[in-house]
Amino acid sequence: MADKKDTILELKNVVYSFKTYGGEVKAVRDVSFDVRAGEVLGIVGESGCGKSVTAQCILRLNPEPPGFFEGGEIIYKGEDILKMDNKAIRKIRGGEIGFVFQDPMTSLNPTMKVGKQIMEVFVGREGHTKEEIKQKALEIMKLVGISDTEKRFNQYPHELSGGMKQRIMIAIALVSRPSVIICDEPTTSLDVTIEAQILELLLELRETLGTSIIMITHDLGVIAKICDRVVVMYGGKIVEKGTAREIYYETAHPYTSGLMHSIARLETNRGEKLHPIEGTPPDLFAPPVGCPFAARCDYCMDVCNKLPPEEYKLSDEHMTRCWLQHEMAPDTEFKRTKGEAK
Amino acid sequence: MTIVFFLTRLMPGEPFTNPKLTPQVIENMTKYYGFDKPLIVQYFQYLGNLLHGDFGFSMKYTNKTVNYIIGQTFPFSADLGIRALCLAISFGLVLGILAARKRGTKIDFFCVIIAIIGTSIPDFIMGALLQYFFGIKWGLLPVALYKGFEYTILPATALAFYTLASVSRIMRASMLEVTSQDYIKTARSKGLSEARITVKHQIRNAIMPVMTILGPTVASVLTGTFVIEAIFAIPGMGKYYVESVNNNDYSMILGMTVFYGIFLVTANLIVDILYGVADPRVRIGKK
Numbered sequence: 001m002a003d004k005k006d007t008i009l010e011l012k013n014v015v016y017s018f019k020t021y022g023g024e025v026k027a028v029r030d031v032s033f034d035v036r037a038g039e040v041l042g043i044v045g046e047s048g049c050g051k052s053v054t055a056q057c058i059l060r061l062n063p064e065p066p067g068f069f070e071g072g073e074i075i076y077k078g079e080d081i082l083k084m085d086n087k088a089i090r091k092i093r094g095g096e097i098g099f100v101f102q103d104p105m106t107s108l109n110p111t112m113k114v115g116k117q118i119m120e121v122f123v124g125r126e127g128h129t130k131e132e133i134k135q136k137a138l139e140i141m142k143l144v145g146i147s148d149t150e151k152r153f154n155q156y157p158h159e160l161s162g163g164m165k166q167r168i169m170i171a172i173a174l175v176s177r178p179s180v181i182i183c184d185e186p187t188t189s190l191d192v193t194i195e196a197q198i199l200e201l202l203l204e205l206r207e208t209l210g211t212s213i214i215m216i217t218h219d220l221g222v223i224a225k226i227c228d229r230v231v232v233m234y235g236g237k238i239v240e241k242g243t244a245r246e247i248y249y250e251t252a253h254p255y256t257s258g259l260m261h262s263i264a265r266l267e268t269n270r271g272e273k274l275h276p277i278e279g280t281p282p283d284l285f286a287p288p289v290g291c292p293f294a295a296r297c298d299y300c301m302d303v304c305n306k307l308p309p310e311e312y313k314l315s316d317e318h319m320t321r322c323w324l325q326h327e328m329a330p331d332t333e334f335k336r337t338k339g340e341a342k
Numbered sequence: 343m344t345i346v347f348f349l350t351r352l353m354p355g356e357p358f359t360n361p362k363l364t365p366q367v368i369e370n371m372t373k374y375y376g377f378d379k380p381l382i383v384q385y386f387q388y389l390g391n392l393l394h395g396d397f398g399f400s401m402k403y404t405n406k407t408v409n410y411i412i413g414q415t416f417p418f419s420a421d422l423g424i425r426a427l428c429l430a431i432s433f434g435l436v437l438g439i440l441a442a443r444k445r446g447t448k449i450d451f452f453c454v455i456i457a458i459i460g461t462s463i464p465d466f467i468m469g470a471l472l473q474y475f476f477g478i479k480w481g482l483l484p485v486a487l488y489k490g491f492e493y494t495i496l497p498a499t500a501l502a503f504y505t506l507a508s509v510s511r512i513m514r515a516s517m518l519e520v521t522s523q524d525y526i527k528t529a530r531s532k533g534l535s536e537a538r539i540t541v542k543h544q545i546r547n548a549i550m551p552v553m554t555i556l557g558p559t560v561a562s563v564l565t566g567t568f569v570i571e572a573i574f575a576i577p578g579m580g581k582y583y584v585e586s587v588n589n590n591d592y593s594m595i596l597g598m599t600v601f602y603g604i605f606l607v608t609a610n611l612i613v614d615i616l617y618g619v620a621d622p623r624v625r626i627g628k629k
Contacts, residue, residue, distance in 0.1 A: 059531060061527060061530055061531055089533075090533040090534070090535065091533060092533070093530065093531055093532065093533035094531060094532040094533035094534075095533055098531075099528075099531035101524060101527065101528060101531075103524060106523065106524040106525065107524040107525055107527070107528045108525055108528065109525040109528070109529070109543050109547070110525070110547065110621070110622070110623060111546045111547055111620065111621055111622060112542070112543070112546075117528075120529075120532055120534065120542075121532045121533070123534060123538060124533065124534070124535065124538075125533075156622040156623070158622070158623045169528070172528070172532060173531075
């Protein structure tokens with residue numbers, strides 16, 4: 001769907017860590033990807049792999065301190081967000097890039113009317129009268145599928161259901177018509193029917209407003225449903241990225257494949273066991289020298305524990321970091337190269 | 343109230359202990375006040391009078407009613423109390439908010455010190471210290487009595503200190519708690535300035551725990567505190583309250599207790615109503 005369109009947002013070799021009493025946590029290690037106009041980019045990974053931190057890096061929403069950037073660039077429309085002062089970043093937040101958080105139950109201020117919370121996005125931005133802003137708020141509420149907007153406008157968050165609150169969150173993220181919205185597991189705390197509605201809504205909004213969406217999730221089902229391109233993260237690193245098709249049908253990393261096998265499917269036979277990925281994610285206080293996934297990988301070789309895998313470019317979009325792509329590696333279902341590293 | 347009524351009667355001693363009184367006089371007085379009747383009859387008689395707002399005569403200051411004494415003394419206590427409360431709440435909140443926003447800096451440290459001093463130094467020492475420094479050593483403010491604005495500053499400060507300290511401590515803790523809430527992150531993601539986030543999103547959510555302690559505090563501060571009033575020679579209610587217990591002045595003890603009780607209930611009611619104002623989740627039945 002998204003053939004080489006304009007890149008709006010680009011992360012280049014971002015390294016982000018947290019200083020804690022226990023030492024430095026290397027949450028994001030050398031992450032690079034780009035977001036293009038009108039596309040849906042998925043970021044997948046299990047809990048603690050750094051996907052939320054990566055997303056919050058973009059708007060610099062991580063608490064600083066203890067968090068800090070160790071390196072990299074985040075280029076938004078030609079400007080490096082990391083070099084901006086607070087005022088400029090505030091313009092980007094809400095105005096240019098919207099953010100939808102994981103838990104709508106706790107992400108709205110309980111003591112403020114939802115309408116006001118939507119209108120608040122325009123505080124400090126010029127060029128609108130109060131009446132215009134209210135009209136915009138009502139309009140966006142309608143757009144995200146809220147009926148009876150005048151009444152809802154004056155309600156407090158506790159008077160709304162979970163799905164409704166998430167719609168409000170989306171409305172907040174979208175009201176100023178940003179060019180990108182970042183959705184951090186927007187459906188994790190909602191039930192499945194509401195999840196489907198919210199995903200549908202996001203896709204619709206992408207069509208009508210042309211907004212790019214960064215969808216962060218641990219649910220490959222969600223990715224399959226809506227994403228054009230996918231970034232798979234593990235242990236703070238990108239292990240594979242490519243178009244959704246490539247990720248699903250030409251899987252090149254054992255972790256990605258492990259994620260897919262651990263999903264329950266309708267056609268799973270009774271009595272047949274799921275195949276979880278054994279073990280736990282690496283300790284990010286002292287990340288492994290080699291491949292972060294080595295300890296849990298069924299295909300682990302000697303080299304995997306000693307050296308971080310190189311990047312292998314498999315197609316224009318498809319990239320993976322796995323020694324199995326090396327020319328000297330044995331032939332496996334993952335091997336898709338003749339072995340030349342990028 | 344019932345408990346106090348019977349408790350006072352159980353206390354050892356009699357109200358009329360002046361050695362100059364002859365047995366005959368005491369008997370007459372006992373009859374006059376109805377103490378010869380069974381306790382239960384006295385109790386209902388008292389209840390009946392109470393319904394008319396009549397607390398009866400003081401037994402110590404025999405020519406004054408309890409109502410009259412309260413009427414004379416309460417304004418002083420209340421005046422002092424209101425000043426103290428305004429001081430305590432405004433400064434307490436400001437300090438708490440500042441401390442939370444500048445967490446870990448010198449400002450925060452300063453606020454914590456104030457809070458520790460306020461909660462750990464008893465008010466009679468605080469009062470005496472203030473008198474010594476401002477009244478005697480530097481001669482800036484009058485030491486005692488209650489005759490105008492400059493007279494009110496020292497006692498109000500002394501009285502406010504404890505409340506101020508606890509308000510600021512609670513406010514600081516609750517501000518910090520609110521800061522880590524998800525909706526603050528939402529507010530930041532909307533591109534709001536830190537100042538606006540504090541004012542519009544944090545304070546209103548952080549203020550609830552402070553309001554909880556204010557109910558009882560308001561009642562006790564307004565109805566007078568014996569120690570402060572004694573130190574600063576203020577003709578307030580606290581003095582009479584304590585004296586009445588010493589004198590076995592039954593009607594005074596009861597009257598003041600009931601008055602204090604009414605005040606406490608009212609203060610708590612107001613706090614509950616304010617809860618509804620601050621937090622929409624508490625409001626009920628409004629459609």
